[in-house]
Each structure stands twice: as C-alpha cells, then as structure tokens.
Amino acid sequence: MAKGLIDLDRVGMTYQAASGPVEALAGISASIGAGEFVSLVGPSGCGKSTLLRIVAGLRPATTGTITVAGRAVTQPIPDIGMVFQAPILLKWRSILENVLLPAELAGKDPRSLRSRAEQLLEMAGLGGFGTKLPRELSGGMQQRAALCRALLLDPPLLLMDEPFGALDAMTRDDMALELLRIWGEKDVAREARKTVLFVTHSIPEAVFLSDRVIVMSARPGRIAADLRIDLPRPRTVELRATEAFGKLNLEIFRALTGKTSMGTAF
Amino acid sequence: MTKFGAMANRYWPTLVLFAFLLASWQAAVTFGNIREYLLPAPLSVWNALWHGDTAWWPHLWTTTFEIIGAFLMAAVVGVALGVAIAWSPVLANALVPFLVFVNTLPKVAIAPLFLIWMGYGIFPNMLMGALIGFFPVVINTAVGLSQVEPDMLDLGRVFNAPKWKIFVKIRIPNALPYILSALKITATAAVVGAIVGEFVASQRGLGYVIVTTQSSMNTSVAFAALVWISVVGLLLYGAVVLLAHLWAPWAEGVD
Numbered sequence: 078m079a080k081g082l083i084d085l086d087r088v089g090m091t092y093q094a095a096s097g098p099v100e101a102l103a104g105i106s107a108s109i110g111a112g113e114f115v116s117l118v119g120p121s122g123c124g125k126s127t128l129l130r131i132v133a134g135l136r137p138a139t140t141g142t143i144t145v146a147g148r149a150v151t152q153p154i155p156d157i158g159m160v161f162q163a164p165i166l167l168k169w170r171s172i173l174e175n176v177l178l179p180a181e182l183a184g185k186d187p188r189s190l191r192s193r194a195e196q197l198l199e200m201a202g203l204g205g206f207g208t209k210l211p212r213e214l215s216g217g218m219q220q221r222a223a224l225c226r227a228l229l230l231d232p233p234l235l236l237m238d239e240p241f242g243a244l245d246a247m248t249r250d251d252m253a254l255e256l257l258r259i260w261g262e263k264d265v266a267r268e269a270r271k272t273v274l275f276v277t278h279s280i281p282e283a284v285f286l287s288d289r290v291i292v293m294s295a296r297p298g299r300i301a302a303d304l305r306i307d308l309p310r311p312r313t314v315e316l317r318a319t320e321a322f323g324k325l326n327l328e329i330f331r332a333l334t335g336k337t338s339m340g341t342a343f
Numbered sequence: 344m345t346k347f348g349a350m351a352n353r354y355w356p357t358l359v360l361f362a363f364l365l366a367s368w369q370a371a372v373t374f375g376n377i378r379e380y381l382l383p384a385p386l387s388v389w390n391a392l393w394h395g396d397t398a399w400w401p402h403l404w405t406t407t408f409e410i411i412g413a414f415l416m417a418a419v420v421g422v423a424l425g426v427a428i429a430w431s432p433v434l435a436n437a438l439v440p441f442l443v444f445v446n447t448l449p450k451v452a453i454a455p456l457f458l459i460w461m462g463y464g465i466f467p468n469m470l471m472g473a474l475i476g477f478f479p480v481v482i483n484t485a486v487g488l489s490q491v492e493p494d495m496l497d498l499g500r501v502f503n504a505p506k507w508k509i510f511v512k513i514r515i516p517n518a519l520p521y522i523l524s525a526l527k528i529t530a531t532a533a534v535v536g537a538i539v540g541e542f543v544a545s546q547r548g549l550g551y552v553i554v555t556t557q558s559s560m561n562t563s564v565a566f567a568a569l570v571w572i573s574v575v576g577l578l579l580y581g582a583v584v585l586l587a588h589l590w591a592p593w594a595e596g597v598d
Contacts, residue, residue, distance in 0.1 A: 135497050153500045161494040168593040169516045181512060182502035210593060 413472025425484020
C-alpha cells in the first residue's frame with residue numbers, strides 16, 4: 078500500500094447503542110498524500126465525522142489501523158488543526174485570545190505566538206476584529222476565526238468537519254474561496270501545502286475545493302468511490318459554470334445514490 | 344435620550360404604583376379607622392424608622408453581618424462542592440444523594456437544634472442562611488462546569504491539555520454565568536435564613552426586633568424592621584446583579 082501522510086487500513090468502527098451494536102464504519106482503506114485536499118462526502122449518519130475523529134485519535138477504531146506521518150494513531154495526535162461545524166469560540170474571550178487558545182492548551186507561551194495570530198487574522202480578513210468578542214461577529218467571521226485558531230500552531234494536517242454547514246449559501250461560497258486562498262492554492266508549492274481532510278454534505282462544495290473526493294455509502298460507512306478532481310487550480314467562481322464541473326458533480330451524485338439521473342435532487 | 348431620562352421613562356410606572364399603594368394604605372388607615380396595632384399607617388412606620396425608641400444600628404448591623412456571612416459561606420461551599428462533583432464521578436456519586444437529602448430537609452426545623460448545639464449568637468444564624476442558600480450554587484456550578492461543547496473538549500484533547508487547565512480556561516469561565524445566576528437566589532435565601540435563625544434564638548438583630556414586638560403589639564416597629572430587612576436584601580441582590588454585569592458581561596440576557 079502506498080505510503081501517504083494518512084494511511085487507513087481496513088478501518089472499522091462499531092459502537093454500542095441502546096438497541097445493540099451499530100456498525101458505523103466498515104473496511105475503510107485509503108491513503109492520503111501530503112498536501113492533498115480530500116473531501117469526504119456521504120449521506121447523514123454514514124460515519125464521515127466519526128472517521129475524521131478516528132484520524133485525529135479522538136475516537137478509537139474497532140478494527141484496522143490508522144497511520145499518520147508514519148506513526149500509528151492510538152491517542153489524540155497533536156499535529157492537527159480542527160474546525161467544526163460550529164465555531165465554538167469561547168464567549169468570554171476576544172477573537173485574538175480565542176485564536177491563541179491552542180497555544181495555551183498545548184502549554185506554549187501565547188505571547189510568542191501573538192504576532193502570528195494577528196497575521197492569521199489579517200489574512201482571514203479579520204484584521205480589525207482581534208479585540209472584539211465572538212458575539213460581535215457574524216457567523217461567517219466567527220468561522221474564519223475558528224480557522225485561524227486551527228492554523229495557529231501551523232499543523233501539517235487540517236481536519237474540517239462540515240465547517241461551512243451552518244452558513245448561508247452565499248457566505249458558504251465565499252468561505253470556500255477564502256479557504257483555498259488561505260490554504261495557499263496560488264502561492265504555496267503543492268508539497269508545502271497543508272493536507273486537508275474536509276467533511277461535507279455538499280457535492281459542489283467538495284468538487285470545488287478538492288483534489289480528490291471520497292464518496293461514502295450509508296451505514297455502515299464504506300468507500301463507494303474515490304474520485305480525482307482534475308480541475309485547474311486556482312479555482313475560480315467561473316469554474317462552477319463549466320461542463321467539467323457539472324460532470325464531476327453528476328459522477329459523485331451517481332456514486333452516492335446509485336442512481337443514473339440527478340432527478341429533482343438539484 | 345439621557346441615561347437618567349431613559350431610566351425615568353422605564354421606571355415611572357413602578358414609582359407611580361408604589362406611591363399610589365402607599366397613599367391608599369395611609370388613607371385606609373386614617374379614614375378607615377383601622378387600629379394602629381393591626382396595621383400601622385406608613386407615616387407611623389416612617390416615625391418608627393427615624394424617631395422611635397428603637398436603636399436600629401446594632402440590630403441592622405447584626406443582621407447584615409449574618410446575611411453577608413451566610414451568603415459568602417453558601418457561595419464558597421456551594422462552588423467548592425459543585426467543582427468536586429464536576430471533577431470526579433466518584434465524588435459526585437458520594438455527594439449528590441447526600442446533598443439532595445440535606446436539601447429536602449426543611450431547614451427551619453433544624454434551627455432549634457442549632458440553638459442546642461451552638462447556643463445564641465451570630466454564627467448559627469449565618470449557618471442557617473448558608474444552609475438554605477447553598478444548594479442552588481452547587482447544582483448550577485456543577486451544571487455550568489459540564490455544559491461545555493464536546494467539540495471544545497476534543498480541542499483540549501488534541502492538544503493534550505491537562506484536566507486542570509480545561510477547568511481553569513474553559514469550564515470555570517463557562518460556569519460563571521450559571522454560578523452568578525444561582526447567587527441571586529442565594530442572596531434572597533441568606534436573608535430568610537438569618538431572620539429564621541433570629542426568630543428561634545437571638546438577642547439582637549432585625550428578626551429579634553420583630554419577635555419582641557409581638558408581645559408589645561408595637562406593630563409599626565415590626566414594619567420598620569421589615570423595611571430594613573428589604574433594604575439589606577435589595578442591596579445584596581443588587582450587588583450580585585452588578586457583579587454578574589462586571590464578571591460575565593458576555594452572558595448578559597442569559598437569565
């Protein structure tokens with residue numbers, strides 16, 4: 078098996094529910110290379126968020142092995158940044174202090190990272206907002222701050238769990254572009270970019286962002302398809318209107334549903 | 344509009360109603376031939392407050408001291424127990440049933456025992472106030488400490504943050520609005536406890552004043568004592584509200 082930054086080898090996960098054991102994931106094998114942007118799409122409850130947490134070492138897999146950067150994952154791994162569906166900023170801290178939180182949690186001196194935090198906020202378009210409280214920012218801005226927090230310690234791996242799922246459609250499309258810009262689509266060499274594992278419900282979002290889309294089936298979650306997205310980077314708004322973009326959407330839709338036509342789903 | 348103007352705009356109905364009730368009361372007593380020992384007129388109460396034979400200061404001081412002591416005891420013990428419960432499941436299992444039992448006891452019924460155990464004095468009355476007021480603090484502290492988003496805790500685990508750090512940086516600030524909200528209840532309970540304690544055993548205090556007026560039928564003095572009690576109660580309550588405003592401004596409008 079190819080050695081990537083993340084290697085999943087027949088990963089399965091079964092949990093005990095009140096009604097008995099539930100198989101959430103079965104036989105997940107995949108290899109994700111350094112610098113790759115990979116999206117996980119699948120129906121609700123297919124275990125894609127669980128898989129993300131297994132990669133982070135936050136949940137144990139029942140079977141199989143997970144290797145990140147050559148080391149088996151048995152407990153939470155520190156070299157990751159996480160972004161969740163909700164920004165989960167601490168309400169009592171300013172935006173800047175929220176961005177610095179990982180430093181404090183990891184036992185680093187937040188003062189030494191202050192200028193980096195300010196740079197990140199600047200880059201995310203939150204330059205003047207460092208001293209504001211989270212509630213003074215819009216949902217989209219809060220989620221940008223959460224992204225800055227995830228990037229503070231410069232982790233090689235970014236795990237994102239439906240980060241734009243709670244935003245309105247327009248903000249969502251904006252955030253996708255922002256994310257690619259911050260990720261360094263234009264100005265960072267491919268190998269030097271962060272590896273991103275991105276969970277989403279949205280097929281167009283997955284296609285727009287990713288180098289690769291892994292389609293998962295309903296419970297137990299299995300890999301139904303693993304598609305390379307060979308669209309040119311940097312991605313632009315116009316790309317959404319191209320035939321190639323549409324075809325990839327359709328292909329993923331088919332893999333997801335087993336249907337040959339999009340019907341009325343779009 | 345100025346701040347004063349805004350306040351006047353908001354509170355004039357309260358003031359009007361209050362003035363109306365006082366005036367009706369005075370009129371009812373003056374023109375309705377109600378006997379003074381049954382219901383003293385507001386003016387008699389006013390006289391008892393400022394021109395009567397009662398030297399209010401020692402009583403006021405004693406009761407205030409008891410109330411503040413009761414409040415602080417309830418706050419410190421309540422928060423400590425809440426932290427213990429949230430910190431360790433073993434402690435939670437040991438403490439919670441016991442605390443629920445203590446809470447279901449009618450504390451007033453214990454007051455005579457306090458007299459037997461501790462005699463007359465300020466401390467047993469403080470303890471009574473603390474006993475009545477500590478429970479909501481325990482519960483709210485424990486709830487506030489545990490109502491943290493699981494994703495936030497995952498973030499802590501990713502960075503391998505020690506448990507105490509999660510408490511200090513995330514759980515305790517998160518619990519602060521909950522604790523302050525419980526302290527508003529405690530502020531009222533501390534007043535009740537101190538007065539109950541004084542009813543049962545005391546030689547000084549506003550509760551003591553009320554008990555002594557029973558035999559002398561000096562009702563206006565009892566009413567005057569009530570005025571003082573509500574002044575102390577309101578000031579303490581106001582102090583907690585102010586504290587909440589200063590310490591947890593992000594939680595404004597939560598409760």
